[in-house]
Amino acid sequence: MKKNNKVLRDPVCGKKINKNKAYAKETYGKKEYYLCCSLCQSTFLKEPEKFIN
Structure with a gap:
């Protein structure tokens, strides 16, 4: 099984984070x-x- 190692940007501080290693995930609207x-x-x-935005 392949891990999802997608790198995303924290919307608050702008830091690049690995999706699998994020501290938290929040849903707002449908995102x-x-x-x-x-x-x-x-x-x-x-x-x-x-x-x-």
Whole structure:
């Protein structure tokens, strides 16, 4: 089975992160967002609209 090693960008801090190693995954609307740490996750959850574009 092949792992998904896709590299994504944390929408809050802009850091490149591996999808499989992300600290958290949040869904907003119909899209998934991957976050690198608890601080980025809490920041995203407070104002997701600020980070989705």
